[in-house]
Amino acid sequence: MAGKKGLLCLLLSAVLAMEGITITAADNNIPLLHTSDKVTALSGSISKTNTFENDNYIMNLDEATLGISLKDKKTGYVYESVVDDKNSNQSWKGFLSSGISVELCTSKAAMPERVDLIKGNAKKTFTYYKDGFDAAIEFPSYDFQIGLEVRLKEDGFSASVKQDSITEGEDYKLSAVYLYPLFGATKGAEKEGYILIPEGAGALINLTDNQGKYKTPYAKKIYGSNAGIEAFGESHYDEPAVVEPEKITAPVFGMVYTKSKQGFLGIAEDGQYNGEILAYPNGVMTDYNWVTARFNYREIYTMQTAAASGVPTFEKKPYMRDISISYKMVNGDQADYTGLAKVYQQYLLQKGDLQKQEDKFQIKVDFFGADTKKWFIFNQVVPMTTVKDMKDIIDNMVQSGVKDLMPVYTGWQQKGASLNYGSGKFKVERKLGSQSELYDLAKELKQKDISLVLKQDFLLANPKRFYNTAKDIVKGINQVLVEKPTNAYVFPTMYYMTPSKTLSLVNKWKDRYDDTAISNIALSSLPDTLFSYYSGGKIYTRGDTAGMYEEALKGLQDYNVSLENPNEYLWKYTGKFYDMPLSTSNYSYISKEVPFLPIVLRGYLPYWAGYSNFVANETEYFLKMLEYGAYPNFLLTKESPNKLRNTNSSYIYTSEYEVLKPTIENYYNSIGSVLRQVEGSGIKSHTYLNDKVVSVLYDNGVNIIINYSDSDFKNGEIMVGAMSYQVIGSNAGKR
Numbered sequence: 260m261a262g263k264k265g266l267l268c269l270l271l272s273a274v275l276a277m278e279g280i281t282i283t284a285a286d287n288n289i290p291l292l293h294t295s296d297k298v299t300a301l302s303g304s305i306s307k308t309n310t311f312e313n314d315n316y317i318m319n320l321d322e323a324t325l326g327i328s329l330k331d332k333k334t335g336y337v338y339e340s341v342v343d344d345k346n347s348n349q350s351w352k353g354f355l356s357s358g359i360s361v362e363l364c365t366s367k368a369a370m371p372e373r374v375d376l377i378k379g380n381a382k383k384t385f386t387y388y389k390d391g392f393d394a395a396i397e398f399p400s401y402d403f404q405i406g407l408e409v410r411l412k413e414d415g416f417s418a419s420v421k422q423d424s425i426t427e428g429e430d431y432k433l434s435a436v437y438l439y440p441l442f443g444a445t446k447g448a449e450k451e452g453y454i455l456i457p458e459g460a461g462a463l464i465n466l467t468d469n470q471g472k473y474k475t476p477y478a479k480k481i482y483g484s485n486a487g488i489e490a491f492g493e494s495h496y497d498e499p500a501v502v503e504p505e506k507i508t509a510p511v512f513g514m515v516y517t518k519s520k521q522g523f524l525g526i527a528e529d530g531q532y533n534g535e536i537l538a539y540p541n542g543v544m545t546d547y548n549w550v551t552a553r554f555n556y557r558e559i560y561t562m563q564t565a566a567a568s569g570v571p572t573f574e575k576k577p578y579m580r581d582i583s584i585s586y587k588m589v590n591g592d593q594a595d596y597t598g599l600a601k602v603y604q605q606y607l608l609q610k611g612d613l614q615k616q617e618d619k620f621q622i623k624v625d626f627f628g629a630d631t632k633k634w635f636i637f638n639q640v641v642p643m644t645t646v647k648d649m650k651d652i653i654d655n656m657v658q659s660g661v662k663d664l665m666p667v668y669t670g671w672q673q674k675g676a677s678l679n680y681g682s683g684k685f686k687v688e689r690k691l692g693s694q695s696e697l698y699d700l701a702k703e704l705k706q707k708d709i710s711l712v713l714k715q716d717f718l719l720a721n722p723k724r725f726y727n728t729a730k731d732i733v734k735g736i737n738q739v740l741v742e743k744p745t746n747a748y749v750f751p752t753m754y755y756m757t758p759s760k761t762l763s764l765v766n767k768w769k770d771r772y773d774d775t776a777i778s779n780i781a782l783s784s785l786p787d788t789l790f791s792y793y794s795g796g797k798i799y800t801r802g803d804t805a806g807m808y809e810e811a812l813k814g815l816q817d818y819n820v821s822l823e824n825p826n827e828y829l830w831k832y833t834g835k836f837y838d839m840p841l842s843t844s845n846y847s848y849i850s851k852e853v854p855f856l857p858i859v860l861r862g863y864l865p866y867w868a869g870y871s872n873f874v875a876n877e878t879e880y881f882l883k884m885l886e887y888g889a890y891p892n893f894l895l896t897k898e899s900p901n902k903l904r905n906t907n908s909s910y911i912y913t914s915e916y917e918v919l920k921p922t923i924e925n926y927y928n929s930i931g932s933v934l935r936q937v938e939g940s941g942i943k944s945h946t947y948l949n950d951k952v953v954s955v956l957y958d959n960g961v962n963i964i965i966n967y968s969d970s971d972f973k974n975g976e977i978m979v980g981a982m983s984y985q986v987i988g989s990n991a992g993k994r
Contacts, residue, residue: 311391311411316588318411322385324376325358325394325407327439329416334590336521340442347545353377355441355545359396359407359418362435364557364573371434371559371573374398391416395424402428405436412585414602415523419583420554433556433577438584440537440551443514443523447541447548452522453850454550455513455596456538459505459840460887461855463596464848466516469542473848477538481510481531481552482826485801486743486755487735487790488560504844506787509827509856512536512550513599515589522594523586524602527552530582531828532789532801540848554582560737574736578791578800597944600858604941607859612831618865618939621665622927623837623892625714625870626652627914628668628691629675630906633749640675641902643914646692648897650700652916657707659920661927665835665867666704667781667821669714670908671697677750677907681720683764685771701776710779712821715768717761717811718784719743720754731760734793741790747907757794758807761785765811779819781837785811786825836866837892841883854887854945854955862941862958867892871926872913878982879967881926885933885984886953886965888942891926893919933986936961948974962987 309320317330326341342355350373354360357375364371379398386393391410398404406424410417418438427433445452448468456462456477464477483506510531515522527534531552538550556577587606589598607613626649631638644652653666670676671691673684687697701711722742726732733741733755742752756764768780785808789801805828812820812832821835830836843852860866868889874880884891896914903911913919940959947953951968963986966972966979979985 309385309387309392311389313390313411313413315413316411316415318391318409318416320392320409322383324356325383325396326356327358327409327416329588331521331588331590334519334521336519336590338443338521338523338588340439342441342444342446342547344545344547350378351545354437355444355547358439359405360437360440361398361403361405361433363401363403363431364434365430365432369559369572371557374401374403379403401431403431403433405433407438412587415586415588417583417585419529419581421581422579425579432573434558434573435556436554436582437551438554438582439586440553441547441549442525442551442586444547444549445514445516445541446546450516451518452514452516453596454538454540454548455511455515455524455599455853455855456536456550456849457507457509457511457855458846458849459843459852460857461596461600461853462843462849463851463853464538464540464548465850466541466548467850469540469848471542473540473543476540476543477536477846477848479504479507479536481507481527481534481536482789482801482805482828483507483787485558485790486741486788487733487792487801488558505840505842506824507536508787508824509603509859510534510536510552511599511603512538512552513596514548514550515594515596515599517595520591520594522589522599524589524599525550525552526585526587526603526606527554528583528585530554530580532805533558533578534582552584560735574798576798578802580802596853596855597858597942597946600855600942604859604863607827607830608863612827613860613863614831615862616834616864618862619663620890620931620935620938621663622661622923622931623665623667623867623890624656624923625667625669625892625894627676627894627896627908627911628670628672629688630670630903630908631675631678631749632905638674638678638749640688640690641906642688642690643670643896643898643900643902645690645897646671646687646696646700650703652895652897653704653709655916655920656923659924661924663927663931664709665712666709667712667714668697671713672715675906677747678721678723680716680753681724681726681756683767685715685768698776705776710819711777712779712781712819713772713777714781714783716783716785717764717768718756718788720756721750722752722754723750726754730794731757733757733790736791736793736798738793741792745907747909748905749907755788755790755792757792758799758804758811759794762807762811762814765814769814773817778817779821780815781821781823781835783823786822786829786833789826830860830864833864836860836864838869839866839887839889841868841880841887841889851947854942857887857889858942858945861888861937862939865890870894871922872919881930882965882967882982882984884930885963886955888934888937888955890934891930893923893926895919933963933984936986948972952979960988 311318319328324341329338344355353375360375362371362373382397384395394407404426408419452466453463510527513524533555535553541548557574587602626644629642672679673688735741791800819834822833824838868884895916900911900914937957940957943958944956952966952972955963965984972979
């Protein structure tokens, strides 16, 4: 019998070799192939399947395409990862039917060439394990090799590529990798549901028949654009500033099939710093809805050939590193965007990247100290809120009943907000007060259970100062200084400081403020900015920059650190999350905005909205704060903002405390009366009752219903007025 089995394996190996497939065994206790697979292969079929199973899922592999199918044993639902599409052109047909695709670039073409398993005539060698397989893939025509590792997990599966599995030839160089981009894809409107993208706080793209009306996909870099590669537009003071689109702060995506009550969350893990989230609604290139992460190894940039011109070229040295995606499945009541957020929350908790922080309702008030205006030859400091002014305003607020305060002092440094950038000077501007006055105020407020926070920017640098541009100021990988436009009058552009310079300034800050009355710091710019750069004859990656930023924040662990809209890799260092986005970039294919990030963070990391005094629709923004559980935030000055007209802070058009005082008191009392009831409580569910009415249920039973429509909403005994809200399960009543 053993002899017959050996002969069968030899015959099988011969058949598979003709198909460009080699098989090895990784464990002596594991059969080379299941018997049924051997029979199928020997009967002459090209497509064979290998099966892996655990308590929750069955995963089948198609060796020809590297496609996998994943069956949920509880529900019987089957997810597919490749598509056999007869209508697409050859380029897209091969991509749709391949479990892995790569983009390769050459010196002869500016743009990379996408190569799939079909186009590349790939040869594959497999190694099998109890929980999955490894595939060594060779593209002979491109002199390129790469290894894929797939493992079945208790909650789904993972796919990864190790950097040492990649071998490049002389002509073709790796630009990007796609791992199971078509996993869970649907055709047209065949299934009800939506794609989840991490746009702003979260957004959905419905799985409806778009009838070809969308021409471009959703494509956005994880953690924002790369200033070291992508050139900014010019800064023009006399023209309207282009509104920055919302950034991706978390490396996730997902899809939910509402009728089937199934779905998945994809998490880009290793390699996330150079990743992109792509979402293709049907009609964009193909008839399919799909979402994935693309991992970039080399990027296209403009190589300077003259002062004002250049040619596109790709990075000569790749950002080689391991990459991986985890796909986590949901079903039943968990199959919605709330369920996906809860899955991500648990993932972060298990990694230690999300920790329980004190959550107490506080109204955040940023006091703007000073900025600089041009005055003949010299610059002149324009004081707006002195230390004494801040003390007087806080006293007035407390006397008026606004006691739960978080005062943040911004623009307090020497020469004011804009000119101080990059100076490394951390003393109070003399026109605002003395250092001792600042310390005395911090001590006095602490006795009232109010913590004074100093806001600091360790990233931006004012170009009017002197620097060692060889090591202190960021140059793009084209070795040209990176300029960030401000669209302002006095200083039209700013520089970025290198991560090493940032780290040295953090240490300088600590030398001044360690063991003083100041124990709270808020950081701007750094938390949501990530770039690659050139310095000292070397290219540093975004991963290198992220590592240096983590080192800087570890150095501030003795402080209570608040971060403005921080990227996910910094959440573990964050005590308070400022400027939570409450909207999206309003792309035409977005069907709904959802509080994905708030659901992830609620009950663990407290967060505040952006400034309420600069919003176009105050009522809608008010309701959004209630819906997302975000605490209110105002920018205040003692003086009229008219004084800032000729400064870089001319965007501040309403900030005077005496003008905003009634609004602040209203927000404190009305929003506070609701959100105090859910302090420290997570969001259990977020549901659209109709297109304009949402229900937010918290773990402690408090239910907030928000009506964004122009007419009253009635559901049984529940009545919510137009553009209003009601709280159920508490004594708050309705507005």
